[in-house]
Amino acid sequence: MINKFQLCLVLLFLHCSSAxxxxxxxxxxxQFHQTTIFDTQSLEKLPQLxxxxxxxxxxxxxxxFILAGGSHxxxxxxxxxxKKQFSKTVFVFQVESDGNLTSIYQAEDLPEAIAEGAYxxxxxxxxxxxxxTSEGLSSKVFSISYNNxxxxxxxxxxxxxxxxxxxAEVVGNSVYLLGGQTADNGSLNQFLRLDLQKTxxxxxxxxxxxxxxxxxxMVAQQNGTEIALFAFGGRNQNGKNLTEFxxxxxxxxxxxxxxxxxxxxxxxKEVLPLAVANAxxxxxxxxxxxxxxxxxxxxxxxxxxxxxxIELRNQLWQAHKGFETDVLVYNTxxxxxxxxxxxxxxxAVASVFYDAQKQEVYVAGGExxxxxxxxxxxxxxxxxxxxFGWLNYAVLALYLIGMLMLGFFFMKNNKNTDDYFKGxxxxxxxxxGISIFATMLSAITFISIPAKTYATDWRxxxxxxxxxxxxxxxxxxxxxFFLRFKLDTAYEYLEKRFNRPVRWVASALFSFFMISRxxxxxxxxxxALNAVTGFNIYYAILIMSIVTIIYSTxxxxxxxxxxxxxxxxxxxxxxxxxxxxxxxxxxxxFGEFWNTTVTFNKLDTFDFRFDFSQPVFWVVVFxxxxxxxxxxxxxxxxxxxxxxxxxxxxxxKSIWLNGIVSVPVSILFFLLGTGLFAFxxxxxxxxxxxxxxxxxxxxxxxxxxxxxxxxGLLIASIFAAAMSTLSSNINSVSAVITSDFYKTIFKNTSFxxxxxxxxxxxxxxxxxxxxxxxVLATWNIASLWDQFNTFLGxxxxxxxxxxxxxxxxxxxxxxxxxxxxxxxxLILYGVKSYTSLSFLLYGLxxxxxxxxxxxILSMLIPNKKEVNGITWKYRNK
Numbered sequence: 088m089i090n091k092f093q094l095c096l097v098l099l100f101l102h103c104s105s106a107x108x109x110x111x112x113x114x115x116x117x118q119f120h121q122t123t124i125f126d127t128q129s130l131e132k133l134p135q136l137x138x139x140x141x142x143x144x145x146x147x148x149x150x151x152f153i154l155a156g157g158s159h160x161x162x163x164x165x166x167x168x169x170k171k172q173f174s175k176t177v178f179v180f181q182v183e184s185d186g187n188l189t190s191i192y193q194a195e196d197l198p199e200a201i202a203e204g205a206y207x208x209x210x211x212x213x214x215x216x217x218x219x220t221s222e223g224l225s226s227k228v229f230s231i232s233y234n235n236x237x238x239x240x241x242x243x244x245x246x247x248x249x250x251x252x253x254x255a256e257v258v259g260n261s262v263y264l265l266g267g268q269t270a271d272n273g274s275l276n277q278f279l280r281l282d283l284q285k286t287x288x289x290x291x292x293x294x295x296x297x298x299x300x301x302x303x304x305m306v307a308q309q310n311g312t313e314i315a316l317f318a319f320g321g322r323n324q325n326g327k328n329l330t331e332f333x334x335x336x337x338x339x340x341x342x343x344x345x346x347x348x349x350x351x352x353x354x355x356k357e358v359l360p361l362a363v364a365n366a367x368x369x370x371x372x373x374x375x376x377x378x379x380x381x382x383x384x385x386x387x388x389x390x391x392x393x394x395x396x397i398e399l400r401n402q403l404w405q406a407h408k409g410f411e412t413d414v415l416v417y418n419t420x421x422x423x424x425x426x427x428x429x430x431x432x433x434x435a436v437a438s439v440f441y442d443a444q445k446q447e448v449y450v451a452g453g454e455x456x457x458x459x460x461x462x463x464x465x466x467x468x469x470x471x472x473x474x475f476g477w478l479n480y481a482v483l484a485l486y487l488i489g490m491l492m493l494g495f496f497f498m499k500n501n502k503n504t505d506d507y508f509k510g511x512x513x514x515x516x517x518x519x520g521i522s523i524f525a526t527m528l529s530a531i532t533f534i535s536i537p538a539k540t541y542a543t544d545w546r547x548x549x550x551x552x553x554x555x556x557x558x559x560x561x562x563x564x565x566x567x568f569f570l571r572f573k574l575d576t577a578y579e580y581l582e583k584r585f586n587r588p589v590r591w592v593a594s595a596l597f598s599f600f601m602i603s604r605x606x607x608x609x610x611x612x613x614x615a616l617n618a619v620t621g622f623n624i625y626y627a628i629l630i631m632s633i634v635t636i637i638y639s640t641x642x643x644x645x646x647x648x649x650x651x652x653x654x655x656x657x658x659x660x661x662x663x664x665x666x667x668x669x670x671x672x673x674x675x676x677f678g679e680f681w682n683t684t685v686t687f688n689k690l691d692t693f694d695f696r697f698d699f700s701q702p703v704f705w706v707v708v709f710x711x712x713x714x715x716x717x718x719x720x721x722x723x724x725x726x727x728x729x730x731x732x733x734x735x736x737x738x739x740k741s742i743w744l745n746g747i748v749s750v751p752v753s754i755l756f757f758l759l760g761t762g763l764f765a766f767x768x769x770x771x772x773x774x775x776x777x778x779x780x781x782x783x784x785x786x787x788x789x790x791x792x793x794x795x796x797x798x799g800l801l802i803a804s805i806f807a808a809a810m811s812t813l814s815s816n817i818n819s820v821s822a823v824i825t826s827d828f829y830k831t832i833f834k835n836t837s838f839x840x841x842x843x844x845x846x847x848x849x850x851x852x853x854x855x856x857x858x859x860x861x862v863l864a865t866w867n868i869a870s871l872w873d874q875f876n877t878f879l880g881x882x883x884x885x886x887x888x889x890x891x892x893x894x895x896x897x898x899x900x901x902x903x904x905x906x907x908x909x910x911x912x913l914i915l916y917g918v919k920s921y922t923s924l925s926f927l928l929y930g931l932x933x934x935x936x937x938x939x940x941x942x943i944l945s946m947l948i949p950n951k952k953e954v955n956g957i958t959w960k961y962r963n964k
Contacts, residue, residue, distance in 0.1 A: 117471045117776045119414060121430050124449075125180065125188040125464035139460035140174060144215045145438030145451040146208035148232050152180040152188060152440070153213045154451055154464075155231055158202035164458040166401035173200035173221055179233045180464075188464060196238040201225060205255035205264055208440065209283060211241055214257075216264055217250045224249035224270050228281075244281060244289045252301040252363070258314050258341060260284045263293075265318055268301035274323040275299055278339070278346075297337055297346055299323045304366035306374045309781070310419045311542030315340050317419060319376055320352055322362035329389050332360035332382030336417075352376065353424040354413055361411065365434070367441040367448045369416075369469070371783070372542075373776040375427075375448060377414040378434045388457075407456045410435045414467075416776055420542050421764060423771035434461050446777050469777045475620040475790060479799030486657075486803040487630070490638045490650060490810065497646040514648050516737035519728045520744030522815075524752070525651035527718065527725070527745070528658060530611040530809035532756055537785040540760020541767075544691040546702045550927065551753035553711035557719060558746040562739045564959060565720045568894060570735045571956075575826035577726040577890075584893040584957050585901035587831065592905060593889055594827040597723055598852070600883055601816045605856025608812045610863045611782065612805040618775075618783035620790060628860045631806060632813070636853035639814035640821070640846045647814045648731065654807035661804035662755050665785075668793055669762035673769045683765040690761065700923040710927035717887035717930050724812075724819035763788060816856075821849035884933025885911050891934070892941050897958045899941050900950035907941025 127139050140157025147153070155177040163169030179192035204218025204225065212232030218225050226249040230241045250267030253275075257263070264279045276296040282288045296318065303321030307314055316339040324330045334351045351358045364379025384407055391400040412433040417424050437453025448467040455461050514522075539547060574580055578597070582590035613627035639647055670680050684690050694703040719725055719742075732738045763784055767774050775787045789801040825845045830836060885908035892899045892907065899907075915933040918924055924932070955961045 117427065117469055117774075119427060120468050120470070121432055121465050122186075122468070123432075123463045124186060124466050125190075127452075127462040130190065130193070139462035140202070140452045141434075141436040141454045141460050142203035142218075143174075143438045143452055144204060144206040144213055144231070145449075146206060146213040146440050147442070147449075148208065148212040149234075150182065151191075151233050152182070152449070152464075153231055153233060154178040154180070154438070155197055155213070155215065156201045156204065156218065157452060158219075159460045160458050164404075166404045166458070169458070171202075173202050173219070175200040177231060177238050179238075186466065192233065192236065192238070194238065196231075196240070198227065198229070198240070199225070203251040203436065205253045205267075206438065207255040207257045207262060209257055209262065212239070214243070214255070214262060216255050216262075217246050217253055217267065219251040224251050224268075226250070247277070247279070247290055247292075248275075250275065250301075254303050254305040254318075256305050256307045256316055258307045258316065263305075263316060263339075264290075265296055265305050265316075266300040266303055266321060268324065272324045273299070274301040274321075274325070293339075294345060297348070298333060298335065299325075300333065302362040303333075304361075304364050304376060304379075306366045306368050308368045308374055308419050309372050310338065310340070311372070311781070313340065313342050315419070317349070317374055317417070319366060319374075319417075320361040320364060320379070322382065329386045330382065332362050332380070332385070334358040334360040338419075350417075350422045350424065352415070352417075354415060355426060356424075359411075359415075363435045364411070365437050365439045365450060365453070367439050368443075369441070369446065369448065370775075370777045371779055371781045372419045373774070374417045374419065375414060375467075375776075376417060377411070377430065378437060378453065379411050380435050381411060384457075404457050409433055409456055410454070416771075416774075418767070418771060418774060418776075420781075421768040421771060421774075423768055425772040425774075427776075432461070432463065432465055437461070443779075446779065471775055471777065475616075475622065475799070475802075476795055478796050479790075479802065482796060482799030483803050483806065486806060487634045489653075490634055493638055493646050493650050493653075495638075495641060497649070498641045514645065514728075514731045516732050516741040517744060518648055518652050519732050519738070520741035520748070521655045522648040522651035522811075523725055523728050523741065523745040524748050525655040525658065525808075525811040527749070527812075528655070528752070528808055529812035530608050530805055533658060533662070533805055533808040534611050534782050534785055536753075536756045537759040537763060538782045540689075540757045541763040541784055542760075542781055544689050545757050545761075546692060546694055546704075546707060548692055548753065548757050549704065549707045550702075550711035550714075552750060553708060553715045554719075554746045554749050557712060557715040558742055560716070561719050562742055564894065565890065566729060566735060566738060566742070567962070568957070569726055569729050570738065574730065575830075576823050577721060577723050578823065578827050580957075581889055581893060584954070585889075585904055585952075589889065589901045589904055590827055590831075592908070593721075593886055594823045596883070596886055597721070598820050598823055601724070601820045602852060602856050602859060605813055605816050605853065606859035606863050608809045608816075609856060609860035612786075612802075612809045613860070613864070614780065614783065616786070616802060616805075618778050618780070618786060624864050625861055628857060628864065631809060632853055632857040632860070635810045635813045636817065636850055639817045640849040640853075647818050648728070650814060651811045654811040657800070657804050657807045658811075659752060659755070661801040662752075662759060664797065665789065665793065665801060666755065666759055666762050669759070669766045669788070672792060673765055675769075679769065680762065680765045683768055684761050687764070687768075689764055699928065700925055702925060702927060706925045706927050710925070710929075710931050713884070713887070713931035713934055714927075717883050717934065720890050721883065721886035722819075723823055724815040727815075727819050727822060759785065766792075813853075813856075817849045817853050820852045821845050824848040824852070884915060884930045885909075885937050887930070888934045888937035888941070891938060893957075894959050896938075896942060896945065897954045897960055898945040898949050900945070900948065900952060903941050903944045903948055903950075906944060907937040907939075910940040911937030 140159050143157035144155045157174045158171050160169045161172055175195045175197040177196040180188040181191045199220050201218040201220045205216040207214050212230040214230045216228045226246040228243040232239045253264055253267030255264045260283045262281045267275050276299045278293045278296050279290045280293055281290050300321035303318050305318045307316055319336045320333045322330050322332045336349045337346045338349050339346050352361050360382055361379040365377050367375045369375050388400050388403050410433045412429040414427045416427050434453030438451040440449045451464045453461045578590045578593045581593050609628050609632055613624045616622045616627045617624035670677050673679050696703050699706055729738045789798050829844045892904050911933045914936040918932055
């Protein structure tokens with residue numbers, strides 16, 4: 088007869104065996120495709136615009152594209168003595184089903200003919216800032232919107248001085264404007280901000296740009312910690328001197344209100360001066376830079392003009408071969424450049440709009456050569472070669488089948504609810520310890536911690552290390568109360584200590600939190616698989632949830648725990664293999680990995696500043712201790728493991744095992760994030776630039792860099808991380824519904840009835856979490872690690888407070904405890920809404936607030952219920 092441990096080894100072997108079949112290392116390469124979606128030559132009523140326009144205002148409002156203004160040479164070219172003409176026409180385009188644009192509106196609605204102003208899309212429409220007219224430069228700022236067949240103009244505060252060739256960007260509710268060229272052809276280092284929330288707002292002067300510049304490119308993009316501004320190149324026209332073209336780049340961090348240098352513009356690892364280029368964000372942390380002028384021919388033309396050599400000037404203009412054709416990519420986290428490819432429609436002084444939802448970049452008009460306009464609106468779309476392959480899918484299928492087999496194997500052992508929820512006390516202490524570890528690890532750890540560390544540093548490590556500090560306290564003060572009364576759930580203690588309403592409130596809060604957590608842990612691996620393979624995110628959610636619901640509800644606690652054991656080994660083994668592949672893939676191996684991490688301060692762990700809005704040491708340690716205490720004392724999915732072992736000594740050993748294992752494993756997952764940074768800094772061209780979320784970085788590495796079969800195993804590891812947590816959550820909520828609600832409301836129920844409720848409640852909870860995960864898939868979340876810990880603090884801090892109040896504060900009664908819980912939630916909501924305190928402190932603030940309020944009220948309304956044997960002070964009575 089096969090025993091449980093042998094079954095685990097067999098299943099583990101099945102999961103691992105396919106990794107040996109292939110050593111081929113697949114690479115994911117992002118490709119771009121440029122298609123024409125509109126041609127101005129189709130404008131029958133405006134033949135003078137057939138050639139196209141440069142320097143337009145361009146953006147999207149609601150579902151319509153808006154293009155306004157611009158300049159062109161409709162009759163004679165510059166070398167023929169032609170003069171630049173300006174347009175005051177506003178075009179509105181509608182997107183057709185085939186992706187092409189159709190002009191549905193065109194009229195001369197601008198206040199004046201104008202071009203070469205800055206522009207940015209805001210909620211009110213297309214914001215237009217400054218520019219050049221036939222009469223000079225403009226300081227006007229206005230928005231253009233389209234509604235019911237009409238153009239609506241809304242005016243904002245004028246710029247401090249008239250400029251052209253400035254660049255604008257929006258972050259939150261603020262519009263930023265950089266540089267520009269003045270009427271005397273000089274460039275500015277001005278950097279301004281306009282707060283759109285203020286009706287009477289004027290332009291605020293911010294720290295000056297490090298260079299006087301016009302024709303720069305500026306993009307707002309995530310840098311790993313916040314949305315920052317990134318400015319590239321530009322030029323400085325300075326009197327009779329030749330114009331200087333810049334290759335320098337800088338970033339402005341709003342949180343610090345300061346400019347910082349970043350890596351110069353590079354093409355094939357050589358610096359590239361570039362002005363009037365086109366730029367756009369793409370994905371979670373990349374920026375495209377394309378088109379533009381390097382200044383070589385421009386300076387020759389200038390010199391010919393200064394030398395009054397008109398013939399040479401005209402020859403240079405006519406012989407111009409066009410602008411920069413390479414599409415460059417800059418990564419805001421690794422600070423590296425690479426060449427994505429080249430385009431046959433290179434332009435300068437074009438206008439760009441980025442559609443974040445579709446991951447597409449639209450380019451309107453521009454100059455093909457000096458004096459020659461582009462008649463096109465084109466679209467840049469992106470694809471990547473990341474087929475998951477049949478072998479990887481086979482590994483994933485093997486894993487899912489193995490989990491189903493596990494559930495069916497343990498089904499025969501479930502004779503009653505004690506077997507179903509506690510494994511009949513048959514679970515060894517070491518298996519319970521690994522199960523606690525695997526449950527707390529989750530897909531959030533497996534995906535989000537490497538992503539967070541890749542983007543930042545190791546300051547969050549101490550958050551995970553606090554488990555070692557908390558373990559002795561949990562074993563000494565909490566464990567005896569959970570085991571002494573042979574409880575079915577943790578919240579049964581609250582009824583013994585306070586009353587039944589407190590038990591029900593706590594159980595309801597826990598159930599709601601678990602449904603939300605189920606949604607998050609379902610969503611994460613599904614997002615990962617979708618991002619790296621294109622597999623439908625909704626199918627992934629459904630497949631994983633259905634498999635987990637079946638094996639956890641059929642096999643009960645034993646299936647959950649032994650599944651966690653298998654999944655724990657897969658998780659850690661997969662992470663070790665992935666880290667080895669990362670280091671081997673870095674030019675220079677481990678030596679270069681170490682050099683990179685030290686040079687860029689990626690191992691920084693301790694930050695002793697007193698800035699409680701940031702993950703400084705104090706925030707991380709105290710916030711981590713509070714969250715650990717909450718999870719290990721009031722989370723039924725953890726406490727349930729305490730009740731599944733033989734005795735208190737075995738349970739204590741399982742808690743210590745979990746704590747000890749968590750330390751090196753936490754370090755391993757932080758190493759993964761650092762390894763990702765070093766790998767992609769060494770190999771920037773292997774980055775997938777279109778992933779919409781930084782959380783996709785590790786799954787993307789797995790699919791693109793790991794050998795076939797092994798990548799399938801590691802994606803299965805992500806599923807394992809999710810499913811270990813998911814199965815525990817389903818089983819624990821099922822226990823809460825059955826024991827805390829069903830058995831307390833309906834007396835003298837049969838074992839059969841209890842088992843039916845247990846299984847069907849698990850199914851319902853799993854389906855509710857699945858539905859929420861599907862809704863979550865429609866949201867745009869920057870970091871799920873941040874969101875999860877925010878949610879943890881808001882919903883569960885009060886639960887931790889209830890157990891502390893129950894055990895250590897005998898004067899507190901049930902009514903006071905509930906008032907304390909509600910007060911803590913309200914105080915925490917106020918802190919979240921009106922302060923900048925770090926989300927890592929939410930658990931601590933909510934828990935401490937609840938305790939303080941309850942303690943003060945207990946002085947006025949003392950407890951009259953007998954507390955002998957159920958509080959720490961009177962534990963021996």
